Amino acid sequence: MRSKITPDGRKSPGRKKSTFIEEARRRQIVRSAITTIASGGLAQASLARIADEVGISKSVISYHFDGRDELIEEIVVALLSESNRFIRARVDQELGCPAKLRAYIEASFAFMAEHRENFVAMVDIWGSFGTVDAKRAFNATAYDPCRRHLEAILRRGQQEGDFRGFTPRTLAATIQGSIDGVMLQWVFDEGAVDLAECAAELTIMFDLATRNPAGGAPTTGSGE
Amino acid sequence: MRSKITPDGRKSPGRKKSTFIEEARRRQIVRSAITTIASGGLAQASLARIADEVGISKSVISYHFDGRDELIEEIVVALLSESNRFIRARVDQELGCPAKLRAYIEASFAFMAEHRENFVAMVDIWGSFGTVDAKRAFNATAYDPCRRHLEAILRRGQQEGDFRGFTPRTLAATIQGSIDGVMLQWVFDEGAVDLAECAAELTIMFDLATRNPAGGAPTTGSGE
Amino acid sequence: MRSKITPDGRKSPGRKKSTFIEEARRRQIVRSAITTIASGGLAQASLARIADEVGISKSVISYHFDGRDELIEEIVVALLSESNRFIRARVDQELGCPAKLRAYIEASFAFMAEHRENFVAMVDIWGSFGTVDAKRAFNATAYDPCRRHLEAILRRGQQEGDFRGFTPRTLAATIQGSIDGVMLQWVFDEGAVDLAECAAELTIMFDLATRNPAGGAPTTGSGE
Amino acid sequence: MRSKITPDGRKSPGRKKSTFIEEARRRQIVRSAITTIASGGLAQASLARIADEVGISKSVISYHFDGRDELIEEIVVALLSESNRFIRARVDQELGCPAKLRAYIEASFAFMAEHRENFVAMVDIWGSFGTVDAKRAFNATAYDPCRRHLEAILRRGQQEGDFRGFTPRTLAATIQGSIDGVMLQWVFDEGAVDLAECAAELTIMFDLATRNPAGGAPTTGSGE
DNA sequence: CATGAATGAGTCTTCATTCAT
DNA sequence: AATGAATGAAGACTCATTCAT
Numbered sequence A, B, C, D: 001m002r003s004k005i006t007p008d009g010r011k012s013p014g015r016k017k018s019t020f021i022e023e024a025r026r027r028q029i030v031r032s033a034i035t036t037i038a039s040g041g042l043a044q045a046s047l048a049r050i051a052d053e054v055g056i057s058k059s060v061i062s063y064h065f066d067g068r069d070e071l072i073e074e075i076v077v078a079l080l081s082e083s084n085r086f087i088r089a090r091v092d093q094e095l096g097c098p099a100k101l102r103a104y105i106e107a108s109f110a111f112m113a114e115h116r117e118n119f120v121a122m123v124d125i126w127g128s129f130g131t132v133d134a135k136r137a138f139n140a141t142a143y144d145p146c147r148r149h150l151e152a153i154l155r156r157g158q159q160e161g162d163f164r165g166f167t168p169r170t171l172a173a174t175i176q177g178s179i180d181g182v183m184l185q186w187v188f189d190e191g192a193v194d195l196a197e198c199a200a201e202l203t204i205m206f207d208l209a210t211r212n213p214a215g216g217a218p219t220t221g222s223g224e
Numbered sequence E: 001c002a003t004g005a006a007t008g009a010g011t012c013t014t015c016a017t018t019c020a021t
Numbered sequence F: 001a002a003t004g005a006a007t008g009a010a011g012a013c014t015c016a017t018t019c020a021t
Helices: A020-040 A047-054 A058-064 A068-093 A097-114 A116-126 A132-159 A168-188 A195-210 B020-040 B047-054 B058-064 B068-093 B097-114 B116-126 B132-159 B168-188 B195-210 C020-040 C047-054 C058-064 C068-093 C097-114 C116-126 C132-159 C168-188 C195-210 D020-040 D047-054 D058-064 D068-093 D097-114 D116-126 D132-159 D168-188 D195-210
Strands: none
Touching: A020 A047, A020 A058, A020 A068, A020 A116, A047 A058, A068 A097, A068 A116, A068 A132, A097 A116, A097 A132, A097 A168, A097 A195, A116 A168, A116 B116, A132 A168, A132 B168, A168 A195, A168 B132, A168 B168, A168 B195, A195 B168, A195 B195, B020 B047, B020 B058, B020 B068, B020 B116, B047 B058, B068 B097, B068 B116, B068 B132, B097 B116, B097 B132, B097 B168, B097 B195, B116 B168, B132 B168, B168 B195, C020 C047, C020 C058, C020 C068, C020 C116, C047 C058, C068 C097, C068 C116, C068 C132, C097 C116, C097 C132, C097 C168, C097 C195, C116 C168, C116 D116, C132 C168, C132 D168, C168 C195, C168 D132, C168 D168, C168 D195, C195 D168, C195 D195, D020 D047, D020 D058, D020 D068, D020 D116, D047 D058, D068 D097, D068 D116, D068 D132, D097 D116, D097 D132, D097 D168, D097 D195, D116 D168, D132 D168, D168 D195
16 A cells, blocks of 8 residues: 555655555565566566465555556665665775775675575566666666766775776776676576676776776875 | 477578568568667567567568567577677787787677667567576577687687686676676666777776786796 | 344334444545545545545445445435435425426526535436346435425426326426436536526426416316 | 557548458447446446457457447447437428427437437446546537537527527527436336326427417518 | 455456468 | 457456454
8 A cells, every 4th residue: 555546746755654564565575576586587477476476465466566566666676775785885894995996896796696586686677677768767776876886986096096097987887887797697697607706807807997006196186 | 480390499491481571571570679679678569569660460470480489589689690790790800819809899889889779679688588597598699609709719819828817718708797787787878878988998908907917928838 | 334233124223323423424424425426436436535535444434334335325315315305495485386396496406506516426326326226226216206296296286276287297207307407418517508597497498388378276176 | 459559649530441340340349338238337347248248259349449448438429329310310301490399309209219228328328427527528529419409400490480589508408408307217217207208298398488479480580 | 443454356458379361 | 471350368456345453
């Protein structure tokens, strides 16, 4: 019972009641749905099949979610936030931007290895954004935060003189892309790529590619 | 009605009649289907809609293809081979493995830029491989050839002393992943990443990351 | 839960508790339901929407009414009795059958004008009597009392010599029909008919059509 | 296969092909649907039940009609046009407006008597126009033409001096209303009203109510 | 008295596929 | 070689109703 009938604008704020049991059910459904999608593909993940996986009736899903689309949206949010939270925690533990960058890449792969299901589901969902707008919206939700996180690290690293003078935005896209691209191959066939080796390779590579050859002096503070 | 007549594995050879007009129709349908998928997503690309795009009747598709799945398979093949042919041609023009590697990356991005539709469709299709087997099959068709191509370049480069002593297989996966990962972001939002800049960044980076610091001497004959 | 306790025919008398608050709730629900139906049609008036309009939970309705059907039945009763009471009061104030007839017609239209919602809802509900039996039952509840009322006026008017020798039953049906038919058009489009003008026209017309040309002498005693 | 996928404006003109068999099916479905609605009510007339009545599969209806709504719309059109055509033909046979008016009323009732099913279905459908807009649209389709037809007769009758100086528009609404109102009671219970008697009563009454007391002199041509 | 949660029957609709022409 | 017509399976969704709290 999400947005009820009220078709007025209000929705996000407060979100009505959100009982404890309600939230629990939602999480349970989301989790089961991820499993269902991961094992059979998004197309096969009908409400019926998901409900079956949870062990409830189809209409329970309709009761807790405003429709299949809202469920999928929530799945996306769950998948992204789980991963982001993990990575961010690891990054925050490190001091110095080179270490943070390394942590970002390593944490990304570490999380992957532990949550294969999430990523298999994610790749299946990727294809479901039919319209250009939906794709763009997904980009805004999924990629922009990651890239901005990376960008912040890179930019600060430049200010602190650890990184050389590249375009932070482009490098952020490149780093995130490298991680996702390797992930993608691994999703399609777990045995096709060695996640750990790729992680190591990328870590070294981007460390090399970002480092300031001049040493630890701040880029902006060239007036030593 | 394709495999009704020849249910054995082989496909291209024999193929009963394969009239000229027949092949033309098939290509026409495949091309239109790609456009349809790219513009509205795979889910919206029903036979009806594709037929509409071509300007023919639904049943024509059923007539020429052994079902929707065969059509999509053919689309995948078409998408991959177009791209691979282009890249391979560019790579073959170059002498020396570092140049070939550079060509591989640059050609990949060049082809993307010219055929956005192909990649948008591809990403949509990615999600449609529901089962683990289907995913693995796609990996075999789509990624293995690319990685093997890269691997061959890398390995030969090592033999010729241009490249350092990395694991070719892992680096191949990493390179291909970097290209695809950037592509992915660009598919979701054309304006989110600058394809050319990323290409340049990756080219430099992988050149840097593969080069043999010792110079042009062959890796195997290092202890000379 | 109404008839669970008393599954025999009788309804009003006994009715178990019929707390004051209980009756209030029922009336409140009925009133809100009328509004809901009038504004969105019977089909859209689900228990959920009605409950929403009242500001209570769906199950409250199920608690107070023995199902959706009982609710609608009660709505019908409410709509009819409100109107009938009003008309009857006006008619009773008049002396002489021609005046009573005029009052009947004028009161009908006066009530309409003041309670548009009621009639919009009524027309929507009309269509919901699916079976022949349900329709006949509605006829017995809704039309027979009205026609009998009119019939009584007409017959007495004939006895008193004010009206000519028509068939009271038929004329009653005709008068009631004229009122309802105009109302119907007005329900579909408030601006399409001028209620007051139609009322005036009908009043004059039926006065003309019922009057005894011979004057005030009683019909039965015509040969005096 | 009505409006296909093309969501551009064009639709009504040409209407694609409209094969002979296609039109036959549509008529067959419409006819059966009317029967279904008349016998069980609109709510019970699901696509499944209608398809059952025709003896076809549910999806055949979806194939020939753009959805349930289009089917119902077509039913409305069919019901109205059948009746209107019949009445118009009868009216056109008469010379002189008083005769035409009499013919209009008599034809209305004659058609009713022969096509009870149509009117039972119609009354059921009346309630299905939920929104104000839908109601207004129905008014425009159903009532306006009738009223305009009557209005034309009345106005011409005034010009020719047969009718007195009433407001044509109001009287048209009143006449149509009287017919429909009687019909309504008859729909709810066939035995409750005597159609023929009501028709006779109304015919006389409206003849009386419209006639110019001054005789056959044209109203406008007062300068005798 | 009231409610949140759950249910299952039933609705419309879409789709790939088949078949006679 | 092509098509219009038909089909049945499956989908998402809505709704009145029930039940424990």
